[in-house]
Amino acid sequence: MANRLADSSSPYLRQHAENPVDWWEWGEEAFAEARGRDVPILLSVGYAACHWCHVMAHESFEDDAVAEVLNAGWVSIKVDREERPDVDAVYMSAVQALTGRGGWPMTCLLTPAGEPFWAGTYLPREQFLQLLESAGDAWRDQRAELLSSAGRIASQLAQIGAPQAGAAIDDETTARAVASLRRSYDEARGGFGGAPKFPPSMVLAFLLRHHARTGDADALAMVTGTCEAMARGGMYDQLAGGFARYSVDANWVVPHFEKMLYDNAQLLRVCSHWYQATGSLLARRIASETADFIIGDLGTAEGLFASALDADTVIDGHSIEGATYVWTPAQLVEVLGEGSGARAASVLEVTDAGTFEHGSSTLQLRADPDDRDWWKRVREALLAARSERPQPARDDKAVTSWCGLAIAGLADASVILDRPALLETAIRCADRVLAEHVVDGRLRRASLGGVTGTPLAVLDDYGNLAEGLLALYRASGDPLWQERAGGLLDDAIRLFREGDLWYDTASDAEDLMTRPASTSDGAEPAGASAIAGALLTYAALTGSEKHRDAARSALAMLEPVARREPRFAGWALAVAEADLAGPLQVAIVGEGGSADALREIALASTSPGLVVASGVPDAPGQPLLEQRPLVGGRPAAYVCRGMVCDAPVTTVDALREALTR
Numbered sequence: 001m002a003n004r005l006a007d008s009s010s011p012y013l014r015q016h017a018e019n020p021v022d023w024w025e026w027g028e029e030a031f032a033e034a035r036g037r038d039v040p041i042l043l044s045v046g047y048a049a050c051h052w053c054h055v056m057a058h059e060s061f062e063d064d065a066v067a068e069v070l071n072a073g074w075v076s077i078k079v080d081r082e083e084r085p086d087v088d089a090v091y092m093s094a095v096q097a098l099t100g101r102g103g104w105p106m107t108c109l110l111t112p113a114g115e116p117f118w119a120g121t122y123l124p125r126e127q128f129l130q131l132l133e134s135a136g137d138a139w140r141d142q143r144a145e146l147l148s149s150a151g152r153i154a155s156q157l158a159q160i161g162a163p164q165a166g167a168a169i170d171d172e173t174t175a176r177a178v179a180s181l182r183r184s185y186d187e188a189r190g191g192f193g194g195a196p197k198f199p200p201s202m203v204l205a206f207l208l209r210h211h212a213r214t215g216d217a218d219a220l221a222m223v224t225g226t227c228e229a230m231a232r233g234g235m236y237d238q239l240a241g242g243f244a245r246y247s248v249d250a251n252w253v254v255p256h257f258e259k260m261l262y263d264n265a266q267l268l269r270v271c272s273h274w275y276q277a278t279g280s281l282l283a284r285r286i287a288s289e290t291a292d293f294i295i296g297d298l299g300t301a302e303g304l305f306a307s308a309l310d311a312d313t314v315i316d317g318h319s320i321e322g323a324t325y326v327w328t329p330a331q332l333v334e335v336l337g338e339g340s341g342a343r344a345a346s347v348l349e350v351t352d353a354g355t356f357e358h359g360s361s362t363l364q365l366r367a368d369p370d371d372r373d374w375w376k377r378v379r380e381a382l383l384a385a386r387s388e389r390p391q392p393a394r395d396d397k398a399v400t401s402w403c404g405l406a407i408a409g410l411a412d413a414s415v416i417l418d419r420p421a422l423l424e425t426a427i428r429c430a431d432r433v434l435a436e437h438v439v440d441g442r443l444r445r446a447s448l449g450g451v452t453g454t455p456l457a458v459l460d461d462y463g464n465l466a467e468g469l470l471a472l473y474r475a476s477g478d479p480l481w482q483e484r485a486g487g488l489l490d491d492a493i494r495l496f497r498e499g500d501l502w503y504d505t506a507s508d509a510e511d512l513m514t515r516p517a518s519t520s521d522g523a524e525p526a527g528a529s530a531i532a533g534a535l536l537t538y539a540a541l542t543g544s545e546k547h548r549d550a551a552r553s554a555l556a557m558l559e560p561v562a563r564r565e566p567r568f569a570g571w572a573l574a575v576a577e578a579d580l581a582g583p584l585q586v587a588i589v590g591e592g593g594s595a596d597a598l599r600e601i602a603l604a605s606t607s608p609g610l611v612v613a614s615g616v617p618d619a620p621g622q623p624l625l626e627q628r629p630l631v632g633g634r635p636a637a638y639v640c641r642g643m644v645c646d647a648p649v650t651t652v653d654a655l656r657e658a659l660t661r
Contacts, residue, residue, distance in 0.1 A: 003016075003017055003018075003019060003022055003023045004022075004023060004024055004025060005017045005025065005078060008025060009083070009451060009452075009453035009454070010048075010082075010083045010448070010453075011396055011397055011448065012046060012047055012048040012053075012080040012082070012395065012397075013025065015057070016057065016061060019057070019061045019067065020064050020067035020068075021061050021070050021071065022067075022070070022071045022076060023076050023077070024075060024076065024077050025077070025078065025079075026079050026084060030075055030077050031112060031113075031114065033075050034075040038112075039073055039074055040073075040075075040110060040111060040117075040136075041076075041077055041109070041112065041114075042070060042074045042075070042077065042110075042132075043077050043079065043106075043108040043109075043116075044056075044061075044076070044077070044078050044079070044106070044107055045079040045087070045091065045092075045104065046079075046080070046081065046104045046106070047080060047081050047395070048307070048393070048395035049258035049260065049307075049308035049309065049310045049311055050104050050105065051257075051319075052103075052104065052105060052122045054312055055122070055319075056105050056107075056123070056128075059124060059125040059128075060123075065129075066128065066129060069129065069132050069133070069136075073136045073139075074132070074136075075112075080397075081106070082307055082397065082399060083397065083445060083446050084455055085445075085504070086458055086504060086509070086510075086512060087512065088106070089516040089518065090512045090514055090516055091106060091108050091119065091513075093160065093161055093514070094119040095108070095119040095120060097119075097157060097160065098118075098120075099119065099120055099121075101121075102121070103121045103122075105121060106119075106120075106121060107119070107121060107123060107128075108120075109131075109135050110150075111146075111147060113150075115147075115151060115513060116153055116513075117149055118135060154513055154514075158513075158514045161516065163501050163502070163503070163517035163519060163557055164501075165500040165553070165556050166556045166557060166558070167556060168552065168556060168559065169555055169556070169559050169562050169572065169576035170576075173559065176566075177563075177566035177569075177573055178207070178216060180566050181222065181566055181567065182218060182222065185222050189229055189250055190225040190227075190230065190252070191229065191250075191252070192226075193567075194250050195247070195249050195250040196248050197247045197249075197250060197252060198245075198246040198523070199230060199246065199266075199267055200226065200567065200570065201267050201269075202266065202525060202571040202573075203566070203567055204222075204223050204226060204270045204274075204570075205269070205270055205273070205570060205574040206570050206571070206573040206574040207219040207220070207222055207223045208270070208274065208606075209574050209578065209581070209608035210573075211223070212577075213577055213608055220277060220278070223270075223277075224278065224280070227270070227274055227286070228282060230243065230247075230252055230267075231271075232365055233247065233253055234247070234252065234255055234349075234361075234362030235252045235253075235255040236286070237293070238364070238365045238379075239379055239383040240296075240383055241289030241290050241292055242259050242289070242294070242297065243259065243263055243264055243267050243290070244256060244258065245257075245258045245259070245263060245311070253349075253362060253364065254355060254362055255362065256311055256321075257311040257312075257321055257322040257324075257325060257392070258308055258309060258311035258392075259308060260307070260308045260523075261305050261399075261402045261405070262402045264290055264298075264409075265294065265305075265405035265406040265408070266409065267290060268290045268291055268294065268406075269405075269413070271283050271286045271287035271290060272287045272412050272417060273412070273606070275287055275416060282368075287413055287416075287417060291413050294409075294410070295425055297309065297394075298394075298406075299425075300396060300398060300449075302398070302432055302447075303431070303432040304403055304432050304433065305398060305402065305406045306398065307396075307398070307402060308394070309394050310392040310394070310395070311392070312393075313391065313392050314390060314393070315390050322356060322362075323389070323390070324386065324390065325362065326357075326361060326363075327348075327360060327361055327363065327382075328350065328359055328360050329341070329342070329345045329350055329351070329352060332344050332345050332348075333345075335381055335382060335385040336381060336382070340378060343374075344378050347365065347369055348361075348363045348364060349361060349362075349364040396449065398436075398437075398446060398447050399446045399461075400437050400443060400445055400446065400457050400464075400465055401457075401458075401460045401464040401465065401524065401530075402464070402524070403429055403433050403465070403468070404461070404463075404464035404465035404468035405468065405524065406426070407426045407429055407433075407465075407469070407472060408464070408467050408468040408471040410422045410423070410426035410429075411423060411426045411468065411472050411474070411476075412471055412475070414426065414475055423475050426471075426472060426475075427476070430468065430469060430481070434484060436450065436452055437452060437457070439452055442456065442457075443462060443465070443491070444456060444457055445461060456505075456506060456509055458505055458527060459496045459503065459530070459531055460525060460526065460527040460530045460531075462491065462496070462530075462531060462534075463492070463525065463527060463530025463531035463532075463533065463534050464524075464525065464530050466485040466531075466534035466538070467530065467533055467537070469481045469482075469488070470482065470534060470537045470541070473485070473541075475603075477613075477615055479615065479619070479621060479622050482538070482622070485534065485538060489531070489534060489535055489538055489550075493546075495508070497550065497553070500553045501517065501553075502528045502531065502553070502554045502557060503517045503527075504516040504517055504527045517557070519561060520558065520568040520569060521558070521570050521572060525571040526558065526572070528554040528555070528557045528572075529569070529571040530571065531550075531554050532551045532572070532575045533551075533574070535547045535548070535551035535554065536551040536552075536575060536579055536582075539551060539583075540582055540583035540611040541585075541613060541623070541624060551575075551579070552579070558572035562576070574608070578609050580608075580609075581607055581608045581609035582607070582608070582611070582641075582642070583609050583611060583640075583641075584607045584609045584611070584639070584640075584659075585613075585640040586602040586611070586612045586637060586638070586659070587612075587625055587628050587637070587638040587640075588602060588612070588614040588615075588635065589614075589615065589616065589617040589625060589628050589629070589630060589635060589636055589638070590630055592635065594635045595635035598635060598636075598650075598655055599612065599614050600652075601652050601655045601656050601659070602637065602659070605659045607659070611624075613625055617629045624638075628648075631650050632650070634650045635650065636648040636649065637649050637650075637655045637658075639655070639659065646658055
């Protein structure tokens with residue numbers, strides 16, 4: 001019999017709808033149930049593409065004996081961390097404080113008031129049962145001591161999590177960050193630090209911008225070394241494009257196989273700008289293939305983008321990690337024939353011993369084959385054969401923040417790769433997000449199958465969506481996107497800013513144990529750095545000191561981490577590079593081929609402080625175009641740096657020279 005999760009807007013929660021555990025969704029009803037029954041709460045947090053979340057579900061939550069214990073003595077709450085990042089952040093801080101590490105599945109034991117008295121991650125079935133038994137005994141026999149301990153933990157977490165304003169991220173901070181990254185850079189294998197290795201998307205964006213501003217060749221070399229290593233290894237899907245979540249080894253050979261929208265959206269943008277900076281054909285190919293993966297594998301019927309593909313493939317009722325993606329030499333021969341199969345095994349590093357499990361191998365492409373036509377045929381044949389295998393499940397939930405990242409990546413790629421169709425796809429997604437995810441004037445976090453979820457958007461939803469809309473404005477020139485971004489940013493200032501501090505949840509959102517305020521970038525930009533980037537771009541486009549001040553206040557919250565641990569402040573540092581370099585404002589007035597040529601030159605600039613506005617002369621509501629006439633009846637470009645403007649130019653050569661001064 002299905003439990004309360006059957007009608008959830010989260011695919012992850014729906015995966016638990018047939019569990020014998022009497023699950024509740026997060027909400028006041030669940031806490032009232034705990035108070036009414038006078039029992040503690042099990043809080044289990046995960047996400048659909050999480051391998052170990054599936055393992056714990058199979059071992060424990062599908063087990064009748066475990067369910068009997070939980071249903072008798074606990075109120076069990078299941079949370080999708082992607083739908084409720086606020087709940088996840090609050091209780092992950094407890095896990096990290098109590099254990100020194102974090103991860104998912106997250107397992108917390110709470111009082112009916114929501115205060116944690118135990119916190120951890122994955123537990124095997126027997127350990128989980130032992131925990132429930134001992135904690136249940138303590139709840140009955142040592143209640144006062146347990147409640148006192150939970151209260152102390154909650155109080156300490158509130159103190160630890162209280163945000164503080166930092167200083168500006170200045171030129172010295174960015175230079176020291178590059179030097180720090182250089183010390184942790186893996187010269188032989190790319191990336192930073194050892195295994196496991198995650199794609200350092202935001203750090204790479206920072207290094208690209210730092211190179212563009214300063215000419216630091218070492219910064220660009222770290223980008224090239226890391227991107228090439230990731231793109232050549234097994235973490236990148238050599239057949240269908242797209243990156244997996246991370247590599248379990250230092251050589252990028254064996255991935256954790258889930259493929260996340262937020263990773264691929266950011267890496268699409270990074271690889272596009274890597275191509276713009278270097279002209280690398282590998283960069284162009286990877287960017288193009290990643291865009292195709294996002295659209296083809298994660299695009300939804302509604303025009304949005306799904307959150308992820310699972311790490312596991314279900315075969316004969318068993319979840320097997322990576323089963324869709326790995327190969328043996330015999331399987332290659334079966335598809336390609338003896339000669340091409342053996343050749344493909346050599347090219348793709350598929351060995352008899354295997355690089356993964358049970359003699360199977362991930363596919364690597366350490367060098368492009370000399371015979372491109374042969375490789376094209378092989379790739380198509382292997383992809384067709386792979387499509388006949390059981391496929392990983394897809395989390396169809398569309399998250400506002402991650403759709404914003406995808407919009408930005410696709411918009412930038414459309415210009416840099418000269419693929420206008422990518423812009424059309426990005427515009428369609430933006431239209432749908434604004435139509436479906438705004439309810440009664442308020443932005444929501446996510447939707448599923450055209451049905452909008454109830455959780456309100458958090459700060460990174462506003463920041464990343466506004467960033468995407470501003471990228472659309474830059475790519476298309478349509479002032480609608482600047483206007484819609486401005487509305488979101490004004491809402492964000494009103495809802496999330498308290499003096500010089502920014503919080504991840506709105507001022508009128510549900511009260512949690514603490515009000516989360518992220519001060520470091522993780523797998524995606526922190527709310528403060530996401531909003532800072534969009535605010536800074538908007539300020540450059542409009543001249544608004546209000547928005548520039550707001551951007552710098554948000555950025556300052558990440559300055560301590562940028563100074564101490566730059567690997568965890570990548571997007572904040574990237575935004576700081578834009579602030580240090582800009583604004584570089586380019587306004588192009590006029591229509592026709594001459595205006596288009598000027599606009600193409602402007603968009604080719606790699607300056608991190610660049611903003612581009614284009615349209616008819618004296619366009620109302622667009623500050624960069626106001627009082628900017630044609631010159632001698634011809635389209636013209638107006639270039640300003642830091643509010644100081646050059647004389648307008650009318651030729652591409654003159655504009656190119658102006659942009660390189």
